[in-house]
Amino acid sequence: MKTPGAIAQQLRGLSEELEPPSQCLFDPQSEEPLLRRTSTAEFSGLELGQIRVIRGGKPRFIHSQRAADFRKRYFPQTTQSEWNDWRWQIRHRIQDLKTLSAMLALSPDEREAIARHHGTLPVSITPYYASLLDPSDPTQPLRRSVVPVTGEYLTSPGESPDPLGEEHTSPVPGLVHRYPDRVLFLVTDFCSVCCRYCTRSRMIGDDETARGFNTRHWEQAIDYIQKTPTIRDVLISGGDPLTLPDEKLEWLLWKLRRIEHVEMIRIGTKAPVVLPQRITPALTRMLKKYHPLWMSIHFTHPDELTPEVQQACGRLADAGIPLGSQTVLLKGINDQVETMTRLVHGLVKTRVRPYYLYQCDPISGSAHFRTPVSKGLEIIQGLRGHTTGYAVPNYVIDAPGGGGKIPLLPEYVAGYDGKDLLLKNYEGKTYRYPDYCE
Numbered sequence: 468m469k470t471p472g473a474i475a476q477q478l479r480g481l482s483e484e485l486e487p488p489s490q491c492l493f494d495p496q497s498e499e500p501l502l503r504r505t506s507t508a509e510f511s512g513l514e515l516g517q518i519r520v521i522r523g524g525k526p527r528f529i530h531s532q533r534a535a536d537f538r539k540r541y542f543p544q545t546t547q548s549e550w551n552d553w554r555w556q557i558r559h560r561i562q563d564l565k566t567l568s569a570m571l572a573l574s575p576d577e578r579e580a581i582a583r584h585h586g587t588l589p590v591s592i593t594p595y596y597a598s599l600l601d602p603s604d605p606t607q608p609l610r611r612s613v614v615p616v617t618g619e620y621l622t623s624p625g626e627s628p629d630p631l632g633e634e635h636t637s638p639v640p641g642l643v644h645r646y647p648d649r650v651l652f653l654v655t656d657f658c659s660v661c662c663r664y665c666t667r668s669r670m671i672g673d674d675e676t677a678r679g680f681n682t683r684h685w686e687q688a689i690d691y692i693q694k695t696p697t698i699r700d701v702l703i704s705g706g707d708p709l710t711l712p713d714e715k716l717e718w719l720l721w722k723l724r725r726i727e728h729v730e731m732i733r734i735g736t737k738a739p740v741v742l743p744q745r746i747t748p749a750l751t752r753m754l755k756k757y758h759p760l761w762m763s764i765h766f767t768h769p770d771e772l773t774p775e776v777q778q779a780c781g782r783l784a785d786a787g788i789p790l791g792s793q794t795v796l797l798k799g800i801n802d803q804v805e806t807m808t809r810l811v812h813g814l815v816k817t818r819v820r821p822y823y824l825y826q827c828d829p830i831s832g833s834a835h836f837r838t839p840v841s842k843g844l845e846i847i848q849g850l851r852g853h854t855t856g857y858a859v860p861n862y863v864i865d866a867p868g869g870g871g872k873i874p875l876l877p878e879y880v881a882g883y884d885g886k887d888l889l890l891k892n893y894e895g896k897t898y899r900y901p902d903y904c905e
């Protein structure tokens with residue numbers, strides 16, 4: 468007999484090894500029984516208060532009421548299972564002014580920015596992520612992160628298209644070898660949702676078939692890794708590697724796993740957040756064959772932690788993949804201690820360890836997103852000591868010119884009094900440490 472807690476846990480984590488609940492369904496929020504099944508007949512699209520559970524076929528997905536309402540309104544012909552197919556989400560990503568203006572009351576500035584756009588970093592929003600946008604408020608954090616404004620076309624002093632100098636540290640196309648023991652492997656230039664502040668905006672395209680990134684490039688990169696025994700850590704990024712089909716991804720992982728000196732593989736992705744439907748049981752089954760495999764997930768704001776996203780992260784965590792988050796500090800989006808506290812608390816509840824908080828790179832047209840560094844320090848000071856240590860990310864600047872990530876900390880060392888080290892704690896009180904030993 469399964470306890471309500473265990474079944475609610477299943478609905479949250481949905482580990483595919485566990486039997487799906489067959490007798491009762493519980494609202495994972497209240498843990499109260501909502502429905503008792505009396506027959507074994509299949510049913511689908513069952514309303515469970517705020518949450519819908521789709522049954523009757525594998526895989527099962529949580530479909531929040533908000534997404535369901537959005538789907539009915541803008542995609543009335545679409546079924547729930549189509550909506551929950553990540554390929555459908557990519558095929559129906561919103562890219563043009565006409566479609567977006569039917570969903571959002573665009574400001575004149577947003578309208579002009581979309582109309583003027585050409586080149587890399589196209590407008591691209593999955594229907595799922597579009598369902599989270601506020602139709603009437605252009606200042607809503609999630610909306611600002613994906614809907615362009617004309618500020619994108621202004622280049623300010625100090626900005627450049629490739630501030631990290633990635634192009635100069637590429638031994639072969641798509642591979643950035645900055646640190647001796649690890650490489651950044653850019654396997655695609657495609658993202659399902661394009662973030663307006665993207666560090667790699669110079670290369671992010673709109674072609675799903677990943678033009679310019681083909682197996683020939685991959686083979687060159689794999690060859691380089693094979694021939695460079697100092698590389699013990701490969702970070703697969705892009706673009707978003709989880710927009711690749713399972714087979715291509717598995718080919719890559721398989722090739723990398725066969726290299727003896729590659730001790731760990733990491734995947735950097737935003738898919739669990741903008742395309743949670745991508746995290747299928749088949750994907751997690753495949754990924755867990757390639758352990759030790761870690762994942763860094765790009766999160767921006769606590770409002771992204773929907774039931775769908777929690778389910779996607781739960782599946783990855785259940786597959787034994789340690790999850791870390793990466794967040795870019797953005798003006799008016801997540802630059803408040805209160806917002807960041809909600810984000811990091813939501814992340815640890817979702818079993819994602821806050822890993823990096825990035826100072827926004829001086830990418831061309833990013834002035835409207837950048838905060839002063841003092842803001843980041845203030846946020847770290849507002850977290851450290853005030854909350855769980857695991858919930859505090861490392862605040863870093865990726866040094867322009869290719870110096871790598873440099874950590875920044877608020878000042879906790881107040882100096883010396885004789886041989887006593889003076890330290891400030893999280894409350895601002897001073898403590899002494901006798902810093903002398905023979």
Ligand SMILES: *Cc1c(COP(=O)(O)O)cnc(C)c1O
Pocket residue numbers: 643644645646649650651702872
């Ligand atoms: C961020 C990054 C890495 C990984 O850095 P960690 O601090 O180990 O997470 C590796 N290579 C490049 C080029 C990077 O930008």
Ligand code: SF4
Pocket residue numbers: 657658660661662664665666667668671705706707736737765
């Ligand atoms: S997910 Fe990453 S690579 Fe893709 S647009 Fe956003 S920041 Fe750029």
